[in-house]
Amino acid sequence: MVSSSNGDYDWAKEVKEIDETKAGVKGLVDTGITNIPKIFVHPKTSFETHPPPPTPAHGSDLPTIDFQGLRSGGEGRRVVVEEIRKAAQEWGFFRIVNHSIPVETMDAMLAAVKRFHELPHHEKAAFYTTDQRRSVKFNSNLPERENELGCWRDILSFLFYDDQLEPEEIPSACREQVQEYVKHVIQLREVMAELLSEALGLRSDYLSSMECMKSEALACLYYPKCPEPHKTFGNKSHSDTTFLTLLMQDTIGGLQILHDAQWVDVPPVRGALIANVGDLLQIISNDKFISVEHRVVAQAVGPRISVASFFTPSRKAMAKAFGPIKELVSEESPAVYREVMFGEYIEFYKTKFQGSTSALPHFKIQSL
Ligand code: OGA
Ligand code: NI
Numbered sequence: 001m002v003s004s005s006n007g008d009y010d011w012a013k014e015v016k017e018i019d020e021t022k023a024g025v026k027g028l029v030d031t032g033i034t035n036i037p038k039i040f041v042h043p044k045t046s047f048e049t050h051p052p053p054p055t056p057a058h059g060s061d062l063p064t065i066d067f068q069g070l071r072s073g074g075e076g077r078r079v080v081v082e083e084i085r086k087a088a089q090e091w092g093f094f095r096i097v098n099h100s101i102p103v104e105t106m107d108a109m110l111a112a113v114k115r116f117h118e119l120p121h122h123e124k125a126a127f128y129t130t131d132q133r134r135s136v137k138f139n140s141n142l143p144e145r146e147n148e149l150g151c152w153r154d155i156l157s158f159l160f161y162d163d164q165l166e167p168e169e170i171p172s173a174c175r176e177q178v179q180e181y182v183k184h185v186i187q188l189r190e191v192m193a194e195l196l197s198e199a200l201g202l203r204s205d206y207l208s209s210m211e212c213m214k215s216e217a218l219a220c221l222y223y224p225k226c227p228e229p230h231k232t233f234g235n236k237s238h239s240d241t242t243f244l245t246l247l248m249q250d251t252i253g254g255l256q257i258l259h260d261a262q263w264v265d266v267p268p269v270r271g272a273l274i275a276n277v278g279d280l281l282q283i284i285s286n287d288k289f290i291s292v293e294h295r296v297v298a299q300a301v302g303p304r305i306s307v308a309s310f311f312t313p314s315r316k317a318m319a320k321a322f323g324p325i326k327e328l329v330s331e332e333s334p335a336v337y338r339e340v341m342f343g344e345y346i347e348f349y350k351t352k353f354q355g356s357t358s359a360l361p362h363f364k365i366q367s368l
Contacts, residue, residue: 009038011038011039011143011146012146014037014038014039015039015142015143015150018037018039018140018142019130019142022121022124022125022128023121023124023125024117024124024128024138024139024140024154024222025040025140025150025152025153025154025224026117026118026154026222026224026303027121028224029224029225029226029227033227034227034228035227035228036152036226036227036228036231036232037150039142039143039149039150040149040150040151040152040231040232041149041231041232042149042231042232042233042236046233046236046237047230061264062091062093062094062095062257062264062266062274063083063086063087063091063094063095064094064095064096064097064269064272065080065083065084065087065094065095065096065097066080066097066098067080067096067097067098067099067100067191068097068098070191080195081195081198081199082199084195084196084199085199085200088196088199088277088285088288088289088290089288089289089290090290091257091259091290091292092257092276092277092282092289092290092291092292093257093259093266093274093275093276093277093292093294094274094275094276095266095269095272095273095274095275096272096273096274096275097269097271097272099188099191099272099273100184100187100188100191101181101184101185101188101273102184103270103271105177105180105181105184106181106248106271108177108180108181109174109177109178109180109181109248109307110248110250110305110307111177112173112174112176112177112178113156113174113220113221113222113305113307114222114303114305115173115174116138116156116171116173116174116220117154117156117220117222117303117305119171119173123173124138127156127171130142135158135159135161135165135169136156136157136158136159136165136169136170136171137155137156137157138154138155138156138157139154139155140153140154140155141153141155149232149236150232151232151233151234151235151236151296151298152223152224152226152229152232152233152234152298153221153222153223153224153234153235153296154221154222154224155219155220155221155222156171156174156219156220156222157217157218157219157220158170158178158182158217158218158220159215159216159217159218160182160215160216160217160218161215161314161315162214162215162314162315163182163186163214163215163216167179174220178218178220181218181307182216182218182309185216185218185246185309186216188246188273189213189216189244189246189309189311190208192213192244192246192275193207193208193213194207194208196244196281196289199289200285200288200289200325200328201327201328202325202327202328206325207243210284210317210322211313211314211316211317212243212280212281212284212311212312212313212317212322213243213244213311213312213313214311214313214314214317215311215312215313215314215315216309216310216311216312217242217309217310217312218307218308218309218310219307219308219310220305220307221235221305221306221307221308222303222304222305223252223254223296223298223299223302223303223304223305223306224302224303225299225300225301225302225303226298226299226300226302227300229297229298229299229300230298231298232298233295233296233297233298234254234295234296234297234298234299234304235295235296236295236357237258237293237294237295237357238293238294238295238357238358239278239279239291239292239293239294239357239358239360240276240278240279240291240310241278241279241280241345241346241349241359242278242279242280242281242310242311242312243278243280243281243284243311243312243313244275244276244277244278244281244311245275245276245278245308245309245310245311246273246274246275246308246309246311247273247274247275247276247306247307247308247309248273248274248306248307249266249268249274249304249305249306249307250268250304250305250306251268251270252268252299252301252302252303252304252305253265253266253267253268253304254296254297254298254299254304255274255294255295255296255306256294256295256296256297257276257292257293257294258292258293258294259292263295266294276291276292276294277289277290277291277292278291278310278311279291279345279358279359279360280322280342280345282360283322283323283324283336283337283340283360283363284322284323284324284325284328285324285325285328286324286325286328286329286333286335286336286337287336288328291358291360293357293358312342313342317342318341318342318343319341320341321339321340321341322339322340322341322342323335323337323338323339323340324336324337334365335365336364336365337360337363337364337365338363338364338365340363345359345363348362
């Protein structure tokens with residue numbers, strides 16, 4: 001970590017001190033602080049609401065799609081596919097109900113995530129690492145550069161490459177529940193891959209055979225209550241660099257998405273999941289589906305627990321470039337993006353200049 005100071009404020013020292021506790025943001029809260037450290041303080045401009053749209057927002061409620069329709073055969077499926085097409089195109093986000101992941105599995109997973117984050121310090125600290133290559137890591141994603149800011153959350157994350165992760169690597173506090181949840185999430189991903197393919201007018205097995213969503217990063221997020229919630233974010237505005245994300249949240253709320261230039265709340269609905277289009281799906285869909293900015297506000301209440309399943313390419317597909325799907329490109333609808341490998345996209349995203357919330361524009365074909 002490069003050391004640098006700005007007046008008498010040394011951001012690197014502040015990061016190092018928090019990092020060395022291996023106790024995350026929750027550790028800070030547990031010490032009883034009433035002022036949040038400066039590395040978490042976001043500029044006032046990040047809180048300004050976007051200017052109101054010129055015309056009233058068309059329905060400001062996130063679309064809810066009922067997968068029950070899939071069980072009633074042909075017509076029911078056509079309706080679901082059409083709803084997904086519309087939501088992915090206009091919102092980039094939608095809520096799914098009756099999706100087949102049992103509510104007990106979801107509740108057990110949320111409870112297990114809370115249990116891990118509330119383990120005694122020495123047990124949890126054993127998993128603390130900032131080494132991105134590790135497949136199991138606990139940290140707070142603290143800034144690595146002077147122009148970055150921290151967010152008010154802790155993360156336990158798991159990388160399931162090609163759907164695989166050695167069970168022994170998973171902390172015993174949540175092992176069983178993580179395995180059970182991931183098993184269901186993988187089944188749902190397969191359904192989603194078919195439905196999204198159909199919604200793009202492609203063969204049902206199109207996305208699945210591309211293997212673009214065959215690995216998953218599972219982020220088990222813990223947003224502690226914050227003594228100065230108006231100064232920071234649980235997660236600052238960003239779009240997901242994935243193909244697809246499936247999110248489960250507890251009952252606290254705090255997720256907001258940018259729709260028609262306004263921040264729209266995504267209130268929790270028990271048993272529901274949130275699906276969102278990631279940047280790479282926007283690229284391969286040639287802008288037919290949109291990857292939308294979203295954020296999590298910091299709150300005086302907490303903790304809030306959420307679990308995000310980020311779907312990314314298989315090991316095999318990591319070696320290949322993704323660009324607009326040829327069936328979706330025509331004279332009237334020319335390719336908007338150049339081809340990019342997933343690793344290259346992530347690398348660019350991580351090193352992107354400050355202030356940008358999406359790396360997508362960088363991969364646009366310039367002549368457009
Ligand atoms: C994310 C994210 C939302 C949430 O981790 O990328 O947007 O509600 N999380 O935790
Ligand atoms: Ni996100």
